[in-house]
Amino acid sequence: MTSTLHSFKAWLALLAITVLAGCAHPIAVVPDQARLARGADAPAPMPLRVGYHIPTALADMEVTTPGGGGDNIRYFPYRDIDAGFEKMLSNVFSDIVKLPSIANPAETASSGVHYVIVPTIVTTSGGSGLFTWPPTSFSVDLTSQIRDPAGTLVASPRVVGFGSAETSERLFDHGFAGRRAMEDALLRMQAALRETSFTGAPAQRQRGTTSERLDQLKALRERKDITEEEYEKKRKEILDAL
Structure with missing residues (x-):
């Protein structure tokens, strides 16, 4: 009975996805913070106060990329990554603050931050389904521009995260592949930041x-x-x- 009910639900989900074909479908790609938790054996956070900034224009920017069945998907990459990006930074640095603006170097310096990090995201996606639109593959190209309070570029580590979804996963969670790609990119960036040299905190190798x-x-x-x-x-x- 349970198996039959599950199959029926899957059939309904597939039917809904097929009927809605032919447009750009909204999805969410918010990473699961539980998958970003700092492990017990991970290096201790560097004793630095770090600010990060996501411009409002980017947070409000909706991106459209390919899905399956000839359809597109749309989502807000910067808005969706925000909380996960902050969580990842807190695994690497001891004190994290979100900065509303970095236009004024004096104001940035007065916040007491040692460094300012601004993420840049480029996403791609695709779907192998002929009649279903949720993406089966997703990538997140993530660059972190690291500057001192005066605005001088210190480093810009870049990583690419990947995610994929099986049929059952994407039928019930349309953004599954995107979320996995976000998580993968954040974990890769975490490793990259730990190997970046910061004044006052040795690279943690x-x-x-x-x-x-x-x-x-x-x-x-x-x-x-x-x-x-x-x-x-x-x-x-x-x-x-x-």
Whole structure:
């Protein structure tokens, strides 16, 4: 009975998705903060006060990219990543503050921040379904421009996160692939920031960093967010960098 009910619900979801074909469908790609929690074995946050800024124009910017079945999807990447980006930064730095503006260097300096980080996001998506529109693949190209309070660029680490969704996942959660890509990008950026040199806080290249990256990669494979071939390629890159 339970199996029959589940199959019926899946059929209804598929029917709804098929009927709604032919337009740009809204989805949410908000990352799950539970997947961004700092592990017990992770390096301690650097003793720095860091501000981050997402311009209002970007927070309100809706992006349209391809879905499946010839349809498009639309979403707000900066608005959706905001809370997850702050959570990720709090794993790396001891004190995080969201800055409403960075136009005035004097005001920025008065906030007591050592650095200001501004994210830049480029997304892509696609769908393999012929009759269903939710995306089966998604990527998030994330760059963090790091500046001192005076506005001088210090570093700009860039990462790319990937996410995928099986049929059952995307039928019930249309933004599943996008959310997984957001989470992957944030975890990759977390690792990149830990290996960035900051004045007053040495780059944290502890032995646990490599282990953490391998664990994250393994988790992506187990969730089928990446293929076995992608897993082996990335694993080799991590080990070759030692």
